[in-house]
Amino acid sequence: MEAYMLGWASLLVRWLHLITAIAWIGTSFYFVWLDNHLEPPSPPRKGVSGEIWSVHGGGFYNKHKYLVAPDQLPEKLHWFKWEAYWTWISGFLLLVITYYARAGSMLVDRSVADISAAAAIAISVGMIVLAQVVYEGLCRSRLCNNDGLLGLVGFVFLLVATAALSHVFGARGVYIQVGAMLGTIMVANVAMVIIPGQRKMIDAMLRGETPDPIHGIRGKQRSMHNNYMTLPVVFIMISGHYPMTYGHDQAWLVLALIFIAGALIRHFFNLRHKGRTVIAYPLAGVVILAGVAFWIAPRPQSAAGDVVTFAQVNSVLQARCTSCHSSTPTQPGFAQAPGGIVLQNPERIAQLVDKINQQVVVSRVMPPGNLTGLTDDERALIGRWIAQGAVTH
Numbered sequence: 001m002e003a004y005m006l007g008w009a010s011l012l013v014r015w016l017h018l019i020t021a022i023a024w025i026g027t028s029f030y031f032v033w034l035d036n037h038l039e040p041p042s043p044p045r046k047g048v049s050g051e052i053w054s055v056h057g058g059g060f061y062n063k064h065k066y067l068v069a070p071d072q073l074p075e076k077l078h079w080f081k082w083e084a085y086w087t088w089i090s091g092f093l094l095l096v097i098t099y100y101a102r103a104g105s106m107l108v109d110r111s112v113a114d115i116s117a118a119a120a121i122a123i124s125v126g127m128i129v130l131a132q133v134v135y136e137g138l139c140r141s142r143l144c145n146n147d148g149l150l151g152l153v154g155f156v157f158l159l160v161a162t163a164a165l166s167h168v169f170g171a172r173g174v175y176i177q178v179g180a181m182l183g184t185i186m187v188a189n190v191a192m193v194i195i196p197g198q199r200k201m202i203d204a205m206l207r208g209e210t211p212d213p214i215h216g217i218r219g220k221q222r223s224m225h226n227n228y229m230t231l232p233v234v235f236i237m238i239s240g241h242y243p244m245t246y247g248h249d250q251a252w253l254v255l256a257l258i259f260i261a262g263a264l265i266r267h268f269f270n271l272r273h274k275g276r277t278v279i280a281y282p283l284a285g286v287v288i289l290a291g292v293a294f295w296i297a298p299r300p301q302s303a304a305g306d307v308v309t310f311a312q313v314n315s316v317l318q319a320r321c322t323s324c325h326s327s328t329p330t331q332p333g334f335a336q337a338p339g340g341i342v343l344q345n346p347e348r349i350a351q352l353v354d355k356i357n358q359q360v361v362v363s364r365v366m367p368p369g370n371l372t373g374l375t376d377d378e379r380a381l382i383g384r385w386i387a388q389g390a391v392t393h
């Protein structure tokens with residue numbers, strides 16, 4: 001019953017997380033687009049730096065941008081902040097439900113590091129805080145005047161953290177942990193820099209003073225960081241479905257390259273909004289992705305050796321997998337077969353050979369945290385059976 005309730009909690013929170021993330025990233029993309037498409041107002045109007053006409057959903061819209069602000073503040077002002085806050089709240093809840101509640105298998109992998117579930121959770125939370133502190137420190141250091149160097153140092157820190165985490169957590173937990181660190185930085189940028197800066201500007205105006213432009217400059221910088229992190233973070237959100245990435249021996253490098261490809265593609269759109277179409281950026285992104293795909297492609301397993309019978313493989317599957325992958329799982333915390341994968345009869349196993357190969361032989365991410373103690377010999381046995389044609393009779 002408890003696992004069943006956890007399933008519902010997971011469903012509802014994941015649903016919410018997706019919706020709020022779409023709303024946040026959607027508005028953020030929209031405002032970047034808007035900013036880059038503004039044209040000088042005609043006729044010129046006092047305080048208005050740009051305007052744009054658009055049509056959507058059967059209505060015409062005429063937006064104006066004021067620099068720094070209109071003479072008179074309107075009574076109703078929309079802030080666009082709860083999308084970001086709720087994305088973080090739901091994201092953290094999802095981390096708790098999916099990873100912390102089952103930390104023993106979802107974060108810990110005893111073949112990587114023999115730590116307790118409590119220690120894994122403490123490390124996860126600690127690293128989220130550490131990443132935020134380091135990033136904030138970098139942004140407030142002298143590097144803040146050099147966007148390129150700041151980005152480079154931040155990126156190197158991220159890679160070192162990812163590589164270090166792969167010696168602490170099981171493969172699947174590492175990417176999500178990095179995603180949680182980046183997502184927290186992004187939301188903190190909104191909550192601690194962008195929104196307070198806007199508030200200070202408004203307060204100054206209400207006092208009849210000219211707002212200090214530094215708040216706008218800082219906010220813009222953080223907002224640009226968020227902009228380039230968006231595509232990589234969304235990749236991490238969906239990466240759990242792709243063990244070929246997070247399950248690779250050099251998972252940190254795979255992540256680094258996909259991160260760069262995402263940022264390059266985002267850069268293309270940022271330039272394009274400003275009227276510059278530089279195809280080289282997305283092209284470089286695609287070349288990098290293709291290179292990664294080629295590099296991490298599964299090497300054919302050797303079929304050489306004794307012929308493996310289905311009976312041998314089946315006894316391994318029944319011993320190591322069906323505590324979870326059964327119509328009635330016995331593993332605590334599992335109410336139903338994860339991913340709908342039931343490994344109890346030969347016909348179904350035959351249909352799932354590709355997936356089993358991907359999860360067990362190529363990326364070695366199943367069983368999670370190697371909870372049921374699948375040995376290397378057993379893994380090799382399954383690999384050889386598949387290489388020999390995966391006969392199930």
Ligand code: HEC
Nearest residue numbers: 105320321324338339341355356359360366367368371372
């Ligand atoms: C401790 C529980 C547990 C054990 C034991 C376990 N798995 Fe899994 N398995 C999971 C979870 C959790 C997922 C992820 C489901 C998801 O992503 O929604 C999963 C996913 C899978 C998938 C992929 C589903 C997809 O959609 O691609 C396959 C295939 C798989 N497991 C095979 C195995 C095999 C083979 C074994 C035994 C060697 C095994 N698992 C042992 C929990 C387990």
